[in-house]
Amino acid sequence: MELLFERSREGRGQTILPQCDVPEYEFDSALLREKAPRLPEISEIDLGRHYTELAGETHGVNNGFYPLGSCTMKYNPRINEELSALNGFTGLHPLQPQCTAQGALQVIYETQKMICEITGMDDMTMQPAAGAHGEYTGLLLIRNYHKERGELQKRTKIIVPDSAHGTNPASAVMAGFKVVSVPSNEFGGVDLEALKAAVGDDTAGLMLTNPNTLGLFDPNILEITKIIHDAGGLCYYDGANLNAVMGHARPGDMGFDCVHVNLHKTFSTPHGGGGPGAGPVGCKAFLKDYLPSPQVKKDENGYSLFVPEKTMGKVRDFYGNFLVVVRAYAYILTLGKEGIPEASANAVLNANYMMNKLKGSYTIAYDTQCMHEFVMDIGPLKSETGISAMDVAKRLLDCGIHPPTMYFPLIVHEALMIEPTETESKETLDKACEFFLNIYKEAKENPEVLHSAPNNCTIGRPDDVLAARNPVLKYSFE
Ligand SMILES: *Cc1c(COP(=O)(O)O)cnc(C)c1O
Numbered sequence: 001m002e003l004l005f006e007r008s009r010e011g012r013g014q015t016i017l018p019q020c021d022v023p024e025y026e027f028d029s030a031l032l033r034e035k036a037p038r039l040p041e042i043s044e045i046d047l048g049r050h051y052t053e054l055a056g057e058t059h060g061v062n063n064g065f066y067p068l069g070s071c072t073m074k075y076n077p078r079i080n081e082e083l084s085a086l087n088g089f090t091g092l093h094p095l096q097p098q099c100t101a102q103g104a105l106q107v108i109y110e111t112q113k114m115i116c117e118i119t120g121m122d123d124m125t126m127q128p129a130a131g132a133h134g135e136y137t138g139l140l141l142i143r144n145y146h147k148e149r150g151e152l153q154k155r156t157k158i159i160v161p162d163s164a165h166g167t168n169p170a171s172a173v174m175a176g177f178k179v180v181s182v183p184s185n186e187f188g189g190v191d192l193e194a195l196k197a198a199v200g201d202d203t204a205g206l207m208l209t210n211p212n213t214l215g216l217f218d219p220n221i222l223e224i225t226k227i228i229h230d231a232g233g234l235c236y237y238d239g240a241n242l243n244a245v246m247g248h249a250r251p252g253d254m255g256f257d258c259v260h261v262n263l264h265k266t267f268s269t270p271h272g273g274g275g276p277g278a279g280p281v282g283c284k285a286f287l288k289d290y291l292p293s294p295q296v297k298k299d300e301n302g303y304s305l306f307v308p309e310k311t312m313g314k315v316r317d318f319y320g321n322f323l324v325v326v327r328a329y330a331y332i333l334t335l336g337k338e339g340i341p342e343a344s345a346n347a348v349l350n351a352n353y354m355m356n357k358l359k360g361s362y363t364i365a366y367d368t369q370c371m372h373e374f375v376m377d378i379g380p381l382k383s384e385t386g387i388s389a390m391d392v393a394k395r396l397l398d399c400g401i402h403p404p405t406m407y408f409p410l411i412v413h414e415a416l417m418i419e420p421t422e423t424e425s426k427e428t429l430d431k432a433c434e435f436f437l438n439i440y441k442e443a444k445e446n447p448e449v450l451h452s453a454p455n456n457c458t459i460g461r462p463d464d465v466l467a468a469r470n471p472v473l474k475y476s477f478e
Pocket of ligand 1: 130133209240
């Protein structure tokens, strides 16, 4: 398909401005460009067609099923979009007087309170822009805690299970810690003996997601957090999988000291295109004075901003991605106390329903009841037929399904990680299972068609390695 620059014709689409009826202003010539900017010139209708064509080549939750494990690609109700687009929110300036932005401050304050309630935390910052950014912020809380106690010199290590999301070790390193990986046990949980052997005087903390990236809830969670606390470390909860437990179990009750939540996964912000999102960080009271600044408080004069006593400073400009917070606020209020646990119950039900329909054929990596997602191991199918997780994923594109997360978690080599989410109907799940089972049959009977899939996408099998190592991000005008 042609790019805008290739569609551009000199002089096209420039007649939308009225005749100038005010005196022309002479700019200082030193401030002027030498040449006009190289912008595409195109008529409105061609521009519209260009973007419509582009939109037709992407797959979003409005196109079809999107079981991208660990990403919680659920449907985000339109009402939350509409509320976040209200002029009163979009027209705000972050520097306007606080007394004129009381509604916005109230939204931040009350959303924090509600997510603190859901996660079992005492306080929260809305500044971080994503989950990984929240991890970094949470680790700075842990860092400041040890620093104030004079223990930072010796507490240099963060323990991370081998099933963790890649952002966990990356954030730990960015926050100045060394990473110690602990293996999973045969049930997919943390190996307690290995954990006990890994902790010590040098333990700053643990990062863990529960349910983990295998979609399994770790039944030893209280013992795990106790082992860390007994060693003098703190426990960080990666809340990216909160969609599985919200309203049922709280990280704060599992023994965690701080947590991030991905508003764009769990609380209704579309995120297929990569952002903006938000990764608010909650903490127990003993960490709240280190939170980023400013924080919102409420007293008899209304809502106002303040600087926490020993704040780490800012992790992002102003108040973070505020409109994402508005969506979360609207989402939580519409679901309410009954709807929040019902949503996660349905997410878990849908995942188990699919897993049980597929497990007669496909191999389930850890074959037990799952939470909101499950991991299939294509390894056995591959040894038998030569069909890999990649081939299955590519064939799903022909079926109008966004492929599941692949080759993650790393401990399952041919992993396909499926997260249907709560917003899919039984009919959609049945149809998707039918496609999956057909592909399984094709693998056995006609593997060739899988090697060449997808057959009806503009781009079929790009060279992933080349794209990652040598990305071409810029249009070359030569
Ligand atoms: C998505 C995810 C993250 C990172 O969140 P981002 O918002 O993408 O930065 C961390 N951990 C897990 C388990 C995740 O699924």
